[in-house]
Amino acid sequence: xxxxxxxxIIRNGLWHNNPALVQILGLCPxxxxxxxxxxxxxxxxxxxxxLVLTNLTVSLIRNQVTSEIRIPVFVMLIAAIVTAIExxxxxxxxxxxxxxxxxxxxxxxxxxxxxxxEAFASKNAPLPSTLDGLFMGIGFxxxxxxxxxxxxxLGKGTLFxxxxxxxxxGAKWMTVTVFGDYHGFxxxxxxxxxxxxxGLLIALKNVIDARRKAxxxxxxxxxxxxxxx
Amino acid sequence: xxxxxxxxxxxxxxxxxxxxxxxxxxxxxxxxxRIAAEEREFLLRxxxxxxxxxxxxxxxxxxTVSVVSPALLGSHAPIPVYRARKDGKPVALVMEPVAPxxxxxxxxxxxxxxxxxxxxxxxxLSNQETPGLGDNIxxxxxxxxxxxxxxxxxxxxxxxxxxxxxxxxxxxxxxxTITPRAVVKAVHNSLKYFSEHRDALFAPTATKxxxxxxx
Numbered sequence: 521x522x523x524x525x526x527x528x529i530i531r532n533g534l535w536h537n538n539p540a541l542v543q544i545l546g547l548c549p550x551x552x553x554x555x556x557x558x559x560x561x562x563x564x565x566x567x568x569x570x571l572v573l574t575n576l577t578v579s580l581i582r583n584q585v586t587s588e589i590r591i592p593v594f595v596m597l598i599a600a601i602v603t604a605i606e607x608x609x610x611x612x613x614x615x616x617x618x619x620x621x622x623x624x625x626x627x628x629x630x631x632x633x634x635x636x637x638e639a640f641a642s643k644n645a646p647l648p649s650t651l652d653g654l655f656m657g658i659g660f661x662x663x664x665x666x667x668x669x670x671x672x673x674l675g676k677g678t679l680f681x682x683x684x685x686x687x688x689x690g691a692k693w694m695t696v697t698v699f700g701d702y703h704g705f706x707x708x709x710x711x712x713x714x715x716x717x718x719g720l721l722i723a724l725k726n727v728i729d730a731r732r733k734a735x736x737x738x739x740x741x742x743x744x745x746x747x748x749x
Numbered sequence: 750x751x752x753x754x755x756x757x758x759x760x761x762x763x764x765x766x767x768x769x770x771x772x773x774x775x776x777x778x779x780x781x782x783r784i785a786a787e788e789r790e791f792l793l794r795x796x797x798x799x800x801x802x803x804x805x806x807x808x809x810x811x812x813t814v815s816v817v818s819p820a821l822l823g824s825h826a827p828i829p830v831y832r833a834r835k836d837g838k839p840v841a842l843v844m845e846p847v848a849p850x851x852x853x854x855x856x857x858x859x860x861x862x863x864x865x866x867x868x869x870x871x872x873x874l875s876n877q878e879t880p881g882l883g884d885n886i887x888x889x890x891x892x893x894x895x896x897x898x899x900x901x902x903x904x905x906x907x908x909x910x911x912x913x914x915x916x917x918x919x920x921x922x923x924x925x926t927i928t929p930r931a932v933v934k935a936v937h938n939s940l941k942y943f944s945e946h947r948d949a950l951f952a953p954t955a956t957k958x959x960x961x962x963x964x
Contacts, residue, residue: 584761585761586758589762596769600769600770601772604776607776610784611779611780612783614784614787614788618791622877706923
């Protein structure tokens with residue numbers, strides 16, 4: 521793999537093939553827990569960790585598994601890894617588990633994990649597969665957090681509320697009240713708000729992509745800027 | 750040839766099933782003890798938040814009985830009751846009733862009741878309520894749960910032991926009525942159970958085998 525190919529993996533995960541905005545995968549957990557930034561961040565981190573571990577494992581065994589049984593083997597491994605993560609978190613990070621605990625089983629319902637195992641990790645070496653898992657996870661987390669921020673500001677008028685749950689009592693200052701004396705906009709917190717919000721984010725991405733295409737190629741644009749100066 | 754291939758594939762699938770199961774079994778084996786210890790520690794800390802450590806002098810964690818009352822305590826499983834005493838006199842007890850009718854399944858509670866029948870405090874031990882809506886019953890998210898403090902069967906009548914929407918005096922949340930309704934009902938029922946069985950609930954540990962009547 522050349523540097524260029526690693527660059528492609530990173531760009532695909534974050535933007536061009538973003539799991540939430542382009543592949544539209546993992547909607548169940550995405551819509552369920554994006555009601556606040558902190559919930560979104562919690563699920564995002566747990567999903568990223570799972571993606572990295574499952575992609576690495578699947579890549580390591582990719583030559584041993586025959587094509588007929590690859591899907592059941594991947595599903596079994598993903599379920600085993602998620603369960604192991606849940607148990608280990610419960611034992612060693614009990615406080616964090618009490619907060620993220622309800623999100624962990626949701627990860628199994630995230631078809632994005634199986635999609636990356638099948639589409640990428642089963643065909644690539646361990647290093648690029650791990651990288652793919654990491655950046656697909658970060659791309660997913662970014663969309664979750666953006667959606668969480670939209671819904672939290674509109675729905676409750678705050679940002680980062682309950683940050684102390686994730687970062688400890690020292691993080692209470694992180695909570696921002698955007699609108700004081702705000703009575704809340706329930707639609708944003710309820711599931712329809714999640715669908716509408718995600719639709720708007722996808723539309724925004726398409727607009728940005730369309731604008732970029734319409735502009736002259738980036739190299740000539742930079743060149744033009746230079747000559748101006 | 751085909752049979753050989755099928756056989757090989759079957760064995761491989763079986764092997765991965767064993768590996769997956771072994772991974773879970775190994776993790777479980779290595780974490781079970783720690784998880785139990787962490788949960789006990791968490792429970793003790795929760796109890797101390799409800800009954801100040803200075804109010805009792807017994808070993809609360811081992812002075813326990815378990816009772817069964819599906820009608821009032823919400824579960825067919827035995828509900829543990831921890832008794833707090835000072836100089837041998839009953840002070841308060843903490844029990845773990847279940848609100849069976851939450852929005853997403855059962856909500857496990859921790860209810861501390863003083864000997865005179867007043868609620869000392871309520872906490873949520875576990876729930877699967879909707880994040881951002883129903884989970885405001887957790888003390889970390891809002892202090893709604895403290896609205897039970899100081900109330901009893903005598904200072905509120907049966908009608909007042911409801912959420913406001915149902916004519917009672919406890920707030921519901923915007924967008925979530927079912928969750929607080931379930932919790933209010935469970936706390937109310939715990940108090941009813943307490944008033945019916947108070948003496949049996951505080952019976953010394955020596956008579957532990959004769960647990961309060963099961964109904």
